Amino acid sequence: MSVETGLFALAILTGLLALRVPIGIALIAVGAGGILYLRGFGPAFGMLRSVPFDFTAHWTLSAVPMFVLMSAIASHSGLTRDLYASMRLWFGRLPGGLAIATSFAGAGFAAICGSSLATTAAMGRIAVPEMVRAGYDKGLAAGCAAAVGTVGALIPPSILMVLYALFAQVSVGKMLVAGLLPGLLTTVAYAVMIGVRCHLRPELAPKVDLSGVTLRDKAISLRRIWPVGLIAAMVVGVIYGGIATATEAGAIGAVATALLAFSQRTLDRRGLMQCANETVVTTATLLLIGIGATLLAQFLALSGVPRFLSGALQDVTTNHVAVILICCLIYLVMGAFLDTIGIMLLTLPILIPIFRELGINEIWAGVILVKMLEIGLLTPPLGMNVFVMNRVSGDSIKLGTIFRGVSWFLLVEIVVMALLIFIPAIILFLPSMMIG
Amino acid sequence: QESILFGTYVSDTTQLNIAGFHPYVDALNESGEFDVSSLTDGAVVSARTTLSGLADGIVDLTYIPAVYYPAELPVTNVFVNLGATMSNVPAAIGAIIEVSKLDCPQCEAEGEKMNFVDLGSWSLTPYRLLCSNPVETAEDVKGLRIRAAGHTIAIVNAMGATPTNVPSSEVYEVVQRGQVDCVFAPIAWLDEYALGELVHNVTMVSAGTIPSAAAFAFRRDKFDDLSPEQRKVLLDAAPMAVAGALFGTQGSDVSALERDGVTFNVTEASADLQAVIDEAVQAQVAGAVETANAAGVEDAQGLVDKYLAAYARWEGLVEGVDTPEAYAQLLRDEIYSKIEMK
Amino acid sequence: MQNDSKPIAAPIRALSALAERIVAVTAWIAAITVIVMCLHVSASALLRSLFNVTLPGTVEIVMYYYMVLVAFLPWSMAQKLGEHVSVDMLVTVLPDRVTVVLQLLVDVFSAAVTGILCWALVSMAIRQTGFGQIVETGWFGLPVWPARWLAALGCGAMVLVLAVQIISRRRLPSPYRPLPEGAA
Numbered sequence: 001m002s003v004e005t006g007l008f009a010l011a012i013l014t015g016l017l018a019l020r021v022p023i024g025i026a027l028i029a030v031g032a033g034g035i036l037y038l039r040g041f042g043p044a045f046g047m048l049r050s051v052p053f054d055f056t057a058h059w060t061l062s063a064v065p066m067f068v069l070m071s072a073i074a075s076h077s078g079l080t081r082d083l084y085a086s087m088r089l090w091f092g093r094l095p096g097g098l099a100i101a102t103s104f105a106g107a108g109f110a111a112i113c114g115s116s117l118a119t120t121a122a123m124g125r126i127a128v129p130e131m132v133r134a135g136y137d138k139g140l141a142a143g144c145a146a147a148v149g150t151v152g153a154l155i156p157p158s159i160l161m162v163l164y165a166l167f168a169q170v171s172v173g174k175m176l177v178a179g180l181l182p183g184l185l186t187t188v189a190y191a192v193m194i195g196v197r198c199h200l201r202p203e204l205a206p207k208v209d210l211s212g213v214t215l216r217d218k219a220i221s222l223r224r225i226w227p228v229g230l231i232a233a234m235v236v237g238v239i240y241g242g243i244a245t246a247t248e249a250g251a252i253g254a255v256a257t258a259l260l261a262f263s264q265r266t267l268d269r270r271g272l273m274q275c276a277n278e279t280v281v282t283t284a285t286l287l288l289i290g291i292g293a294t295l296l297a298q299f300l301a302l303s304g305v306p307r308f309l310s311g312a313l314q315d316v317t318t319n320h321v322a323v324i325l326i327c328c329l330i331y332l333v334m335g336a337f338l339d340t341i342g343i344m345l346l347t348l349p350i351l352i353p354i355f356r357e358l359g360i361n362e363i364w365a366g367v368i369l370v371k372m373l374e375i376g377l378l379t380p381p382l383g384m385n386v387f388v389m390n391r392v393s394g395d396s397i398k399l400g401t402i403f404r405g406v407s408w409f410l411l412v413e414i415v416v417m418a419l420l421i422f423i424p425a426i427i428l429f430l431p432s433m434m435i436g
Numbered sequence: 437q438e439s440i441l442f443g444t445y446v447s448d449t450t451q452l453n454i455a456g457f458h459p460y461v462d463a464l465n466e467s468g469e470f471d472v473s474s475l476t477d478g479a480v481v482s483a484r485t486t487l488s489g490l491a492d493g494i495v496d497l498t499y500i501p502a503v504y505y506p507a508e509l510p511v512t513n514v515f516v517n518l519g520a521t522m523s524n525v526p527a528a529i530g531a532i533i534e535v536s537k538l539d540c541p542q543c544e545a546e547g548e549k550m551n552f553v554d555l556g557s558w559s560l561t562p563y564r565l566l567c568s569n570p571v572e573t574a575e576d577v578k579g580l581r582i583r584a585a586g587h588t589i590a591i592v593n594a595m596g597a598t599p600t601n602v603p604s605s606e607v608y609e610v611v612q613r614g615q616v617d618c619v620f621a622p623i624a625w626l627d628e629y630a631l632g633e634l635v636h637n638v639t640m641v642s643a644g645t646i647p648s649a650a651a652f653a654f655r656r657d658k659f660d661d662l663s664p665e666q667r668k669v670l671l672d673a674a675p676m677a678v679a680g681a682l683f684g685t686q687g688s689d690v691s692a693l694e695r696d697g698v699t700f701n702v703t704e705a706s707a708d709l710q711a712v713i714d715e716a717v718q719a720q721v722a723g724a725v726e727t728a729n730a731a732g733v734e735d736a737q738g739l740v741d742k743y744l745a746a747y748a749r750w751e752g753l754v755e756g757v758d759t760p761e762a763y764a765q766l767l768r769d770e771i772y773s774k775i776e777m778k
Numbered sequence: 779m780q781n782d783s784k785p786i787a788a789p790i791r792a793l794s795a796l797a798e799r800i801v802a803v804t805a806w807i808a809a810i811t812v813i814v815m816c817l818h819v820s821a822s823a824l825l826r827s828l829f830n831v832t833l834p835g836t837v838e839i840v841m842y843y844y845m846v847l848v849a850f851l852p853w854s855m856a857q858k859l860g861e862h863v864s865v866d867m868l869v870t871v872l873p874d875r876v877t878v879v880l881q882l883l884v885d886v887f888s889a890a891v892t893g894i895l896c897w898a899l900v901s902m903a904i905r906q907t908g909f910g911q912i913v914e915t916g917w918f919g920l921p922v923w924p925a926r927w928l929a930a931l932g933c934g935a936m937v938l939v940l941a942v943q944i945i946s947r948r949r950l951p952s953p954y955r956p957l958p959e960g961a962a
């Protein structure tokens with residue numbers, strides 16, 4: 001074992017990334033190069049021959065393209081409009097009612113969409129313009145849409161959860177189900193914060209006139225969104241009940257979403273083809289990174305770095321909460337520069353062996369890490385959800401304004417994270433009730 | 437001291453590693469000739485990259501799951517495809533090692549081609565019928581839905597039952613929902629897949645198992661570069677590793693039947709049920725020869741005959757051998773002491 | 779591969795046209811594959827849960843064909859669109875001229891790495907074709923070796939696109955691109 005080699009290679013990797021070498025290429029180069037150095041040409045070339053195909057031809061991983069396709073169809077066909085319209089009727093009268101409606105509509109959309117960026121984009125297009133027209137504080141309006149996007153990766157379906165499950169070798173079904181309660185908790189916490197804040201400072205969110213709305217109207221509005229609810233319940237239900245695998249749930253969900261969009265005439269053949277194109281390019285770039293991460297993980301295993309770092313960490317602490325907090329700190333720092341999947345695939349080869357050695361529950365740790373990655377989407381300088389929101393607004397809402405608006409949601413996140421870390425049952429209760 | 441990397445996809449929670457590979461690695465380290473490091477649980481090779489990983493020198497010592505490599509290892513798979521005959525597992529493993537190490541030029545050639553030295557074999561425990569309701573006779577099984585995979589599919593068909601091939605990960609589910617009546621599997625599955633919660637009837641049919649011929653494998657080009665003393669260390673420690681892995685794995689069958697709060701109803705299969713199975717097994721022996729011929733294995737029939745003769749002899753040899761130490765001694769006396777090193 | 783008024787040599791133009799063609803075809807095949815995969819998996823799941831009927835080999839076909847096509851074939855399209863994810867730290871603060879040179883170096887590096895990977899994939903494809911690699915589905919043996927060539931093809935197309943981008947030096951440094959919608 002040659003820990004120095006491993007650490008040196010990680011430094012080179014950082015350099016390559018800084019020069020803007022694509023993440024997947026940099027990982028492959030360092031992984032294979034490291035194996036070349038440690039074991040010689042035959043093994044390095046052998047890894048390059050076998051790993052890309054072996055990593056890709058994988059049943060668990062096949063949930064990724066299905067979830068990406070489902071998300072692409074969901075965002076392409078704008079299923080959010082009715083969701084938001086209904087939530088607006090239900091919650092519009094509360095202080096900050098439109099923002100609260102945005103949170104709940106975002107959570108609803110998250111249940112058919114596996115991506116946080118897509119969830120933010122969808123809410124940003126529908127809800128934010130209306131809030132701005134109604135005289136809402138721009139930071140609150142845009143910050144809310146940016147923040148609620150993060151539950152997209154918590155509430156199943158979720159692409160991040162599938163990738164984590166794959167690398168941690170935990171049940172992908174359990175991992176997906178584990179994100180449900182934390183996602184809902186986050187949404188409710190957002191809504192409470194919005195309500196309290198707008199109650200104390202009513203000028204942030206002028207009252208919207210919903211005086212003519214009757215209970216009947218509210219009920220009728222639900223009629224337009226029940227198909228989305230049905231699809232969402234079906235996807236979660238079949239995974240929870242062990243009736244179908246994540247891949248199957250994703251495939252059926254994608255077909256159902258497409259059928260719904262076809263019937264509402266928001267999707268046609270050409271649109272479907274466009275979704276498929278987006279899906280495969282996204283999937284292929286993800287998998288290239290995954291291949292690289294696998295090679296890096298194998299090189300690191302050979303070098304003994306995970307064992308070394310795990311030992312070093314154990315000298316500091318073996319307390320599970322402390323270890324998780326250290327991981328969160330690392331993710332917070334990396335979140336300043338790297339995108340979510342990059343961070344996850346770069347760090348899991350090191351973190352997973354540490355979790356195993358310390359006996360940390362991998363599902364609990366995984367949900368917290370995913371949550372942390374999502375928080376990184378909201379923090380400067382690189383906060384992808386904020387960027388997406390800014391772009392969707394056509395730059396009419398400045399980055400600074402959105403980051404300022406988001407900061408309130410980050411305060412909420414501190415509370416939510418504390419709950420998740422100190423009450424693991426929020427994460428582990430549902431998966432523990434699952435069969436198998 | 438020679439550095440060696442033992443790498444496998446097999447998890448450290450399995451008896452194969454606990455009672456087989458790790459004691460073997462310890463023995464190599466203690467010999468003073470080797471410095472072995474271990475990377476298990478798929479850290480460097482997966483089930484599907486093991487063979488190329490060994491050939492390319494990523495790992496030096498590994499477990500080869502031959503059943504995953506029908507095209508690459510046609511000779512080794514002759515033994516795998518005879519699994520239906522192997523209800524006496526210790527005898528079968530002895531016979532496989534004896535034939536492949538002492539009387540099988542094809543095996544030697546395959547090892548040379550794929551760059552491995554076969555140090556010993558291993559096997560799952562025998563496949564039994566694990567059923568929701570008691571099953572004993574040929575009449576009992578007719579029309580039942582039975583989870584089967586690999587060689588047991590044909591046996592289930594021969595019994596007049598319906599085979600259902602679901603992945604092992606879903607087996608608990610399908611039993612719970614009543615989609616299958618029985619599971620054709622090693623008894624250890626009562627524990628491993630928690631089937632013991634659902635099925636309490638075990639019918640002791642003799643329907644063979646899935647063996648891993650050439651399970652303990654060493655990288656050949658490296659082996660050839662070792663000193664005679666070092667090669668001797670590798671071979672001398674092998675019988676105990678084989679015996680440990682085998683007895684450890686067998687033990688998991690016993691412990692699976694000792695589930696808290698459950699009394700398992702273990703019955704022998706009736707003669708007519710066993711007769712039906714035996715007939716299907718015979719057909720599989722013929723099938724194994726056919727498959728091997730199609731894959732271009734030289735003198736497949738001769739190899740099968742040698743194996744069956746050795747198996748018959750080993751059934752006698754293993755009688756009364758009930759400790760790993762005794763079994764290891766038997767392997768040494770009958771096989772490993774006779775291996776000529778080039 | 780971007781339109782530009784400056785004249786370029788005929789061979790480069792031909793190579794560029796060839797690359798465009800291959801990119802379009804591979805991406806189209808991958809897109810069709812993901813739709814077929816979706817329908818096939820849904821059908822298999824519904825048949826199993828509603829009628830207790832198993833479609834033989836679904837899992838293996840998904841793993842060894844659909845996944846391989848979807849994973850490898852769009853690499854070249856991603857390269858053409860600049861969708862391969864990279865990190866934005868240092869580069870934004872560098873002057874434009876430096877950035878252009880840096881981008882060229884990165885492309886050469888990427889081409890070298892991808893080229894070696896391609897070589898590895900081709901050598902594996904040759905080897906597995908020699909064995910006639912198959913995977914047992916429980917019903918039939920599914921030949922897997924052709925999928926090895928598909929992987930090599932996807933990788934090769936990416937090398938070709940990189941080569942065209944390097945030779946024609948037509949690729950301006952793309953602004954930082956987030957992951958396309960649907961990811962993250």
Ligand code: NA
Nearest residue numbers: 110113152157
């Ligand atoms: Na989601």
Ligand code: NA
Nearest residue numbers: 335376379382
């Ligand atoms: Na950030």
